[in-house]
Amino acid sequence: MKPLLLSHFTATSCIGRGLEQTLDALRRGRCGLAPCAFETVDLDTFVGEVAGVDDVQIPPHLAAFDCRNNRLALLALMQDNFAAAVRAAAAKYGHQRIGVFIGTSTSGILETELAYRRRDPVSGALPDDFHYRTQHNTFSVADFTRHYFDLTGPAVVVSSACSSSAKVFSSARRMMAAGLIDAALVGGVDTLCLTTLYGFNSLGLTAAQACRPYDAARDGISIGEAGAFALLQHAPDELADDAILLLGVGESSDAYHMSSPHPDGLGARIAMQAALNMAGLAAQDIDYINLHGTATPSNDAAEGKAVAALFGATTPCSSTKGATGHTLGAAGGLEAVICALALQHGLLPAGINTRELDPSIPLNYLLANRTQAVARVMSNSFGFGGTNCSLIFGRAN
Amino acid sequence: MKTTILSAYIDGIGLLGPGLSGWPGSQAIIAGQQPYLGQPTALPLPALLPAAERRRSGAIVKLTLATGLEAVAAAGLDPASLPCVYTSSSGDGQNCHEICQTLASSDRQISPTRFHNSVHNAAPGYWSIATGAMTPISVLCAYDASFGAGLLEAMTQVLVDDVTTLLISCDNPYPEPLHHARPILDNFGIAMVLAPVAGAHSLARISVSLSGDAAHSLDDDALEHLRLNIPSARSLPLLRALAQGQSGRIVLDYFDHLRIAVEIAPC
Numbered sequence: 124m125k126p127l128l129l130s131h132f133t134a135t136s137c138i139g140r141g142l143e144q145t146l147d148a149l150r151r152g153r154c155g156l157a158p159c160a161f162e163t164v165d166l167d168t169f170v171g172e173v174a175g176v177d178d179v180q181i182p183p184h185l186a187a188f189d190c191r192n193n194r195l196a197l198l199a200l201m202q203d204n205f206a207a208a209v210r211a212a213a214a215k216y217g218h219q220r221i222g223v224f225i226g227t228s229t230s231g232i233l234e235t236e237l238a239y240r241r242r243d244p245v246s247g248a249l250p251d252d253f254h255y256r257t258q259h260n261t262f263s264v265a266d267f268t269r270h271y272f273d274l275t276g277p278a279v280v281v282s283s284a285c286s287s288s289a290k291v292f293s294s295a296r297r298m299m300a301a302g303l304i305d306a307a308l309v310g311g312v313d314t315l316c317l318t319t320l321y322g323f324n325s326l327g328l329t330a331a332q333a334c335r336p337y338d339a340a341r342d343g344i345s346i347g348e349a350g351a352f353a354l355l356q357h358a359p360d361e362l363a364d365d366a367i368l369l370l371g372v373g374e375s376s377d378a379y380h381m382s383s384p385h386p387d388g389l390g391a392r393i394a395m396q397a398a399l400n401m402a403g404l405a406a407q408d409i410d411y412i413n414l415h416g417t418a419t420p421s422n423d424a425a426e427g428k429a430v431a432a433l434f435g436a437t438t439p440c441s442s443t444k445g446a447t448g449h450t451l452g453a454a455g456g457l458e459a460v461i462c463a464l465a466l467q468h469g470l471l472p473a474g475i476n477t478r479e480l481d482p483s484i485p486l487n488y489l490l491a492n493r494t495q496a497v498a499r500v501m502s503n504s505f506g507f508g509g510t511n512c513s514l515i516f517g518r519a520n
Numbered sequence: 521m522k523t524t525i526l527s528a529y530i531d532g533i534g535l536l537g538p539g540l541s542g543w544p545g546s547q548a549i550i551a552g553q554q555p556y557l558g559q560p561t562a563l564p565l566p567a568l569l570p571a572a573e574r575r576r577s578g579a580i581v582k583l584t585l586a587t588g589l590e591a592v593a594a595a596g597l598d599p600a601s602l603p604c605v606y607t608s609s610s611g612d613g614q615n616c617h618e619i620c621q622t623l624a625s626s627d628r629q630i631s632p633t634r635f636h637n638s639v640h641n642a643a644p645g646y647w648s649i650a651t652g653a654m655t656p657i658s659v660l661c662a663y664d665a666s667f668g669a670g671l672l673e674a675m676t677q678v679l680v681d682d683v684t685t686l687l688i689s690c691d692n693p694y695p696e697p698l699h700h701a702r703p704i705l706d707n708f709g710i711a712m713v714l715a716p717v718a719g720a721h722s723l724a725r726i727s728v729s730l731s732g733d734a735a736h737s738l739d740d741d742a743l744e745h746l747r748l749n750i751p752s753a754r755s756l757p758l759l760r761a762l763a764q765g766q767s768g769r770i771v772l773d774y775f776d777h778l779r780i781a782v783e784i785a786p787c
Contacts, residue, residue: 165628219730219778228639235616235698239624248697255701261611261640261661275777277730279669282640283659294658297676302524303730317623322635374656376648378600381573382636390654507636508645510657 124296124401126368128358129516131208133199134460136349136447137171141202146464148446149472152492156333156345156448156476161315162233168329171347171448172315173198187257188267190231196264196312197271199350208354209272212306222304223278224295225265226287226311228452228506230280231258233316264312276304282452284506285415287311288351289455289514293372295355310352311456319346319451326382328419334449336416336442337423337488338477344417347448351456353463362519367463370499370515371402377509383421384505388429391415391503394511395433398501402515406434408499409515411471413458415503416442417449426503427484441474441489455504459514462500466518469497525729526675529722529787530762531684532597534590534711536583537561537746537753542590550756551763556742561707568650576633577646578612579707580692584643585650587709588688595684595713595721599651602686602713605677606644607660607670609751610704612637613694620698643690666691667710667754668774674714675728684715689752708750710759722787724762731781735773747773758782 133141137155138148148155156169179194200206213221238253257263265280277298281290288311295307323329323344330343358368374397377390384391399406412434415426423442430440443461450457465471471493480488499517533543539559540546548554563582566574568589584606592599615637622630636642641659648657658677662669667689674687690709694702715722736757738744746753757770761784772780 232616232620235620236623239620242624242697249701253701255698256663260609260663260702262609262663262666266663275775277669277672277778278662278665278775279673280661281659282661283644283657284639284641287659290658293656294660294673294676297680298672300680301526301676303526303672303676317628318619318630318635318638321623321628321630322619322632322638325630325635326632376645376654376657378648378652378654380649381642381645382632393654506641507639508641508659509648510641510645510659 124371126358126370127296127355129353129367129369129463130356131205132353132460132463133203133205134349134351134457135173135199135202136450136457137173137347138446142464146468149470152473152475154333154446154475164317164320166320166324167331169333169345170315171345173348185267185270187254188263190234190258191314192227192231192264192312193267195314195348195350196267199352205352209308212354213272213274216305218274219276220305221274222276222295222298222307223265223269223274224281224291224307224309225268226281226291226452226455227264227313228282228284228287229313229316229318230261230263232318234258236317268308283510284508285451285454286504286506286510286512287452287455289504289512290374292369292514293374296372307355308352309355311453312350313450313452314348315346330418333476334418334445335476336418336445336474337481337484339479339481341418341420341423343419345448347450349447349450349453349457351453351460353459364518364520365467366519367466368517368519370517371398373397373401373513375511379509382507384425386425388425390509390511391426391429391505392433394513395429398513398515409438409501410497411465411500412438412440413462413500413502414440414442415505416444418444424484427486431485436485437487439471439487439489439493441472443472445474445476455512458502462502462516465500466497466516469494471497523729525727526679527725527727528675528678528714528716529718530712530724530726531715531719531721532591532595532713534587536587537708538706547763550760552740556740558742563707566650569646573646573649578615578637580612580643580690581646583690583707583709584647584688587711588647588686591711591713592686597713600653603655603677603683604644604657604686604688605670605674606657607666607689609661609663609666609691611640612642613692613698617695617698664751665774666751668772668780671728671780678714678716682716684713687712687714691750691752705746705749708752710752710755718787724787725785727783729781731771731779732777733771733779733781735779736770
């Protein structure tokens with residue numbers, strides 16, 4: 124593929140609002156996870172809750188979009204002058220020439236969960252202040268973003284569980300290459316809700332402690348929430364050395380099971396190889412892999428096998444979910460931004476919380492930060508339904 | 521404004537909706553040569569799925585498998601060979617309702633199967649398990665614009681990646697009380713195999729572009745009612761042109777001020 128420029132990017136998660144706080148947390152190895160005190164949830168688990176989401180004011184003309192997911196979207200868009208960059212791109216290319224591609228798994232379902240507690244006792248009807256289209260529907264966050272910036276071109280939500288906001292890069296790449304748009308606002312937003320907390324708990328996949336990816340005693344995920352965005356443009360001839368480029372995307376399906384990965388990580392391996400092929404790179408060209416690394420026993424074992432088969436045991440890798448939690452549909456976007464920070468600042472972030480690495484997984488898993496020049500990195504995102512996506516990012520020089 | 525035109529060949533169609541069972545049997549109805557008789561959508565059992573998955577699969581899985589397999593068979597292809605674009609405005613409505621109801625009750629323990637079926641990509645996940653396709657699937661939602669979003673994504677895949685692509689667009693109604701907030705009439709699924717070059721099974725060449733023109737409606741009141749009240753049925757003007765076998769230009773609904781023009785040239 125022709126590399127695409129991430130001209131601007133930002134992320135907000137439980138480790139920080141915007142790039143500066145996020146980078147600082149990674150440098151300090153700070154964990155954003157805490158015992159779950161979300162809403163009325165009575166589960167013994169840790170979550171990565173973003174502080175202050177419910178203080179965000181949705182503009183009055185978009186009041187129907189008010190829900191936790193769109194509040195976090197707006198909070199994230201407000202960081203790092205990202206909104207100004209989108210407006211500048213709209214002025215430059217035209218409002219119809221910027222596509223919107225946002226990944227989410229649960230959208231504003233929290234509002235529906237709460238509305239179901241307030242059903243009319245006689246008719247069973249949902250309360251009048253429940254807005255299906257702008258709160259519940261999976262498209263809501265892309266529709267909100269589109270309206271917020273008055274963008275009038277193609278827009279879509281990608282919703283393939285935990286690969287959603289990695290796969291947005293693929294959809295945007297194709298639409299830009301086809302010439303339908305000149306720039307793409309891509310990202311991922313997912314927020315805490317009862318469906319995912321009780322759902323992952325029902326599968327026995329939530330950890331009682333802060334999650335420990337790739338630990339021998341790992342026992343499940345910590346659910347987090349995040350909003351992360353990037354503005355993709357065609358790369359100009361002249362680029363700053365630390366400009367971040369999307370070099371390749373690889374996708375596959377496991378065709379195996381709805382909620383368990385292929386035991387040998389076959390689908391994951393196909394996705395990583397496809398990303399290398401698209402980028403025209405070999406495994407040894409990758410300096411760091413940001414693993415999917417959810418900390419469930421089966422995910423890390425399967426991904427570990429796939430990475431080892433393709434990269435051997437030398438490529439430095441880690442999962443940053445020990446810091447941020449698993450932000451589900453926002454994970455691909457959040458970890459793409461973490462990869463961009465790794466490239467710009469020469470930082471290979473450690474996997475935190477992990478004490479004793481699983482000896483059956485032969486990877487160069489980083490337990491301490493490493494500072495070195497970083498030229499190219501891979502980010503993995505896999506999800507329920509057997510959906511896999513690997514992204515490769517690089518510095519211009 | 522620049523006009524970008526994306527072209528592809530339609531090599532197979534699958535269709536299920538109220539009063540519409542399969543593409544061959546629906547063509548004369550959609551073309552206006554036979555009367556439309558409104559009947560609830562008939563969903564076949566997904567024979568390809570293993571027994572355990574078949575038991576757990578809801579209407580949207582049946583819809584997805586039936587329409588996808590019909591389109592792929594018509595194109596004479598192996599479903600495992602095709603990347604897929606899957607688009608749905610809703611997901612599994614009954615499953616969503618059951619989860620919300622349980623979470624609002626005194627016992628919030630939802631079933632693991634309900635939870636994994638709640639993801640928007642559950643039906644395409646079952647598609648890949650049933651067909652053995654390890655190919656990529658893009659899973660999309662754009663509310664009422666979901667069919668248009670899927671068509672654009674599939675067309676860019678055909679053009680940019682030069683691959684034959686399966687587009688599946690499915691909608692599933694919600695039970696009450698969500699039905700009142702989002703009244704989708706009935707199950708409706710449309711699948712199309714889109715190919716970069718003409719082949720033995722090609723039905724028509726389509727050329728797609730963004731347009732500000734008004735979306736075309738249907739003369740038949742009952743079919744127009746479907747078009748307006750099921751997002752996947754926004755595809756009906758395209759299906760009508762294909763059923764009539766005539767070349768021409770139609771405009772499909774997409775967003776409020778942006779629509780999708782399709783030039784059709786039968787093969």
